[in-house]
Amino acid sequence: MGELPPDGIDGIGATLALGADSILRLRWERGISIAEEDARRAMDRVNDLCAGARHPMLVDMATTKAVSRGARTVFGLPCSASRIALLGASQVDKVIANFILGVSSLPCPTKFFTSEPAALVWLKEG
Numbered sequence: 001m002g003e004l005p006p007d008g009i010d011g012i013g014a015t016l017a018l019g020a021d022s023i024l025r026l027r028w029e030r031g032i033s034i035a036e037e038d039a040r041r042a043m044d045r046v047n048d049l050c051a052g053a054r055h056p057m058l059v060d061m062a063t064t065k066a067v068s069r070g071a072r073t074v075f076g077l078p079c080s081a082s083r084i085a086l087l088g089a090s091q092v093d094k095v096i097a098n099f100i101l102g103v104s105s106l107p108c109p110t111k112f113f114t115s116e117p118a119a120l121v122w123l124k125e126g
Helices: 036-050 069-075 091-101 116-125
Strands: 014-018 024-028 055-060 081-087 110-113
Touching: 014 036, 024 036, 036 069, 055 116, 069 091, 081 091, 081 116, 091 110, 110 116
Parallel strands: 024 055, 055 081, 081 110
Antiparallel strands: 014 024
């Protein structure tokens, strides 16, 4: 399978691509505040792109400003991701990721990283 170019997700500040390595890459715009509807659209697009298959997913959330409670709830719902690596660049990103990771029951293994190579290694382990 060839690499698909990043696809903008209608109405939100994010792109999504499925790489030749079978890893989904969801990239949020810098400085974005993710609302429930943004999260829902992103996860719907993930499910559409995967068409019933499960893939590991790298979520680049560096410099995300905030994630609403509703968005955190959506991120806690099952989707086509088999594992999720949250990629950030700062302590603020880590705090936001900890809010996401604090959801009582995440649908798949999820971990925060500040190194993309380390995140990719972890994703490929699963």
